[in-house]
Amino acid sequence: MPIGTEILTTAQMRATESAAMASGRVSGAALMERAGRAVAGQIRLRWPRPGRVTVLCGPGNNGGDGYVIARRLHQAGWRVRVLGLDNAPGPDAEAMRRQWLAIGPILPLTEQALRDGPDSDVHVDAIFGTGLTRPPEGEIATILRHLGDSRFRDGLVAVDCPSGLCMDSGAMLGWPRGTAEHAPAARLTVAFDSPKPGHLLEQGPILCGQLVIADIGLREWREGQGAGIRLGCLWPAFDIADGRCQPVPAVVRAGLDKGRTRHGHKFSHGHALVIAGGPGRGGAARLSARAALRAGAGLVTLCPPDAAMAEHAQPPDALMRRPMDGAEDLTALLTDRRISGLCLGPGCGIDRAAVLLPALLASRRPCVLDADALTALATHPALAGALHEACVLTPHAGEFGRLFPDIAERLQSGSDDPAAMRGPAFSRLDAAREAAARAGAIVLLKGPDTVIAAPDGRAMIHSAFDLPWLATAGAGDVLAGLVAGLLARGLPALRATGLATWLHGQAARRLGPGLTADDLPEALPAVLRQSGL
Ligand SMILES: NC(=O)C1=CN([C@@H]2O[C@H](COP(=O)(O)OP(=O)(O)OC[C@H]3O[C@@H](n4cnc5c(N)ncnc54)[C@H](O)[C@@H]3O)[C@@H](O)[C@H]2O)[C@@H](O)CC1
Numbered sequence: 070m071p072i073g074t075e076i077l078t079t080a081q082m083r084a085t086e087s088a089a090m091a092s093g094r095v096s097g098a099a100l101m102e103r104a105g106r107a108v109a110g111q112i113r114l115r116w117p118r119p120g121r122v123t124v125l126c127g128p129g130n131n132g133g134d135g136y137v138i139a140r141r142l143h144q145a146g147w148r149v150r151v152l153g154l155d156n157a158p159g160p161d162a163e164a165m166r167r168q169w170l171a172i173g174p175i176l177p178l179t180e181q182a183l184r185d186g187p188d189s190d191v192h193v194d195a196i197f198g199t200g201l202t203r204p205p206e207g208e209i210a211t212i213l214r215h216l217g218d219s220r221f222r223d224g225l226v227a228v229d230c231p232s233g234l235c236m237d238s239g240a241m242l243g244w245p246r247g248t249a250e251h252a253p254a255a256r257l258t259v260a261f262d263s264p265k266p267g268h269l270l271e272q273g274p275i276l277c278g279q280l281v282i283a284d285i286g287l288r289e290w291r292e293g294q295g296a297g298i299r300l301g302c303l304w305p306a307f308d309i310a311d312g313r314c315q316p317v318p319a320v321v322r323a324g325l326d327k328g329r330t331r332h333g334h335k336f337s338h339g340h341a342l343v344i345a346g347g348p349g350r351g352g353a354a355r356l357s358a359r360a361a362l363r364a365g366a367g368l369v370t371l372c373p374p375d376a377a378m379a380e381h382a383q384p385p386d387a388l389m390r391r392p393m394d395g396a397e398d399l400t401a402l403l404t405d406r407r408i409s410g411l412c413l414g415p416g417c418g419i420d421r422a423a424v425l426l427p428a429l430l431a432s433r434r435p436c437v438l439d440a441d442a443l444t445a446l447a448t449h450p451a452l453a454g455a456l457h458e459a460c461v462l463t464p465h466a467g468e469f470g471r472l473f474p475d476i477a478e479r480l481q482s483g484s485d486d487p488a489a490m491r492g493p494a495f496s497r498l499d500a501a502r503e504a505a506a507r508a509g510a511i512v513l514l515k516g517p518d519t520v521i522a523a524p525d526g527r528a529m530i531h532s533a534f535d536l537p538w539l540a541t542a543g544a545g546d547v548l549a550g551l552v553a554g555l556l557a558r559g560l561p562a563l564r565a566t567g568l569a570t571w572l573h574g575q576a577a578r579r580l581g582p583g584l585t586a587d588d589l590p591e592a593l594p595a596v597l598r599q600s601g602l
Pocket residue numbers: 082083086100101102104127128129130131132133134196197198199200201202203204205206228229261285
């Protein structure tokens with residue numbers, strides 16, 4: 070860990086910044102200058118001809134960045150209008166403000182002043198950044214709603230984040246949870262040092278537009294201060310201006326090499342067992358089994374009850390079939406120590422899953438529990454006591470709500486009374502981590518912003534807002550099979566889950582709109598080849 074790009078919480082970001090300043094080798098003003106310069110540079114890249122810009126500066130250091138941006142764009146020949154507050158910001162922002170005042174005036178930060186001026190090509194939102202702690206109100210809330218008008222979007226540039234966005238959760242403070250209508254949606258967001266969870270979760274990806282991460286020279290302190298548990302992002306759905314983003318495959322290759330020696334044989338590549346359901350419902354488990362094969366498990370055996378064997382007679386021929394009626398059959402099968410990964414849930418039936426779960430969990434074998442197995446866990450809470458660190462639970466939001474109703478409830482909080490919402494808001498990341506700690510298992514909370522968490526707090530986010538066509542029947546079964554296949558190959562559970570999620574997304578990206586779940590396993594060889602796996 071981290072796999073892919075590192076994500077920092079806002080607390081980790083502040084700790085990094087403080088460590089840098091405490092070292093005496095970099096000042097807050099220097100960081101602010103670098104931050105502002107990076108944003109001005111990104112604006113000039115996109116608008117090479119100097120035009121008109123309105124810079125909206127808030128009360129803190131985000132506003133300080135705004136004054137730097139104003140000065141730098143003015144120096145580059147832009148016609149700059151600055152709206153700001155008559156408050157006493159911190160010393161760095163105050164210094165930047167004074168430097169701007171030597172160049173031009175500061176108009177009041179009001180909707181009226183915003184409306185009165187000439188049209189601008191670009192509006193820079195430097196009102197709130199990581200310091201936002203409560204919903205914007207009064208005049209600033211009015212301005213933000215005004216900026217939320219779609220006519221601003223093409224020219225709206227957010228400094229660190231669109232103002233009002235909680236960078237730990239991706240919720241808009243003050244907006245009903247899960248909605249962001251009339252929130253300021255930027256064309257471009259330039260964030261500093263590392264992405265924050267809020268850039269990748271909930272409304273964040275929708276409101277940030279293109280996300281650029283600018284290096285402001287904090288790497289040494291970020292790596293040195295070890296504030297809290299590090300988070301990984303599995304898909305760089307943003308530009309990394311400093312080249313620090315590592316492609317995931319290079320990072321995980323070492324883990325995958327396990328069992329893939331040139332002298333290996335099929336058993337050294339693992340044996341995955343996919344448990345299927347009764348007659349007429351075998352499709353889901355077959356999707357999982359095909360995915361487990363494509364993920365490189367040496368053997369995959371599909372285990373329906375005897376009465377359903379006949380319907381699994383068709384290809385793929387690489388798939389082995391073996392009847393499994395009850396828990397005794399499973400226990401007997403598991404005496405074979407070579408079975409190294411199991412998948413229970415897709416198309417299995419809740420009752421059958423509940424019958425098989427005790428034997429499966431007692432074996433302590435790496436396993437993925439999806440779909441009906443999750444519902445069985447929710448309806449038989451006593452079973453949850455046997456979960457262990459090599460179990461991977463893969464709930465979508467509905468299943469998560471059944472398994473962890475109190476945690477799901479907190480995720481919704483604020484929706485009835487948005488004004489009461491405080492930051493940082495309880496996030497999907499918090500929810501997955503809390504669920505994983507409670508279950509003592511890996512939790513993969515599915516969605517366009519998939520979060521994967523381990524009981525010890527390690528976590529990853531996979532951002533798939535670019536893949537709406539992945540929300541299709543059976544896609545989850547394929548994901549479960551990929552996890553099972555990689556578990557069977559001997560990858561540790563968190564790593565297997567992260568890699569499976571990434572491969573799943575990459576397969577969907579490759580296929581594009583129109584994909585069906587059946588296509589996903591077939592796209593894997595190309596994804597694996599292309600990523601050097
Ligand atoms: N972390 C870093 O490494 C760096 C941070 N910089 C900038 O500094 C920002 C953080 O600065 P600050 O901590 O000063 O915070 P912000 O500038 O984000 O805003 C916080 C200020 O607004 C007030 N505030 C919070 N919520 C409010 C609300 N709803 N209504 C009215 N006032 C509210 C706070 O009391 C505080 O004064 C970052 O987002 C970034 O733009 C850069 O200048 C340099 C490097």
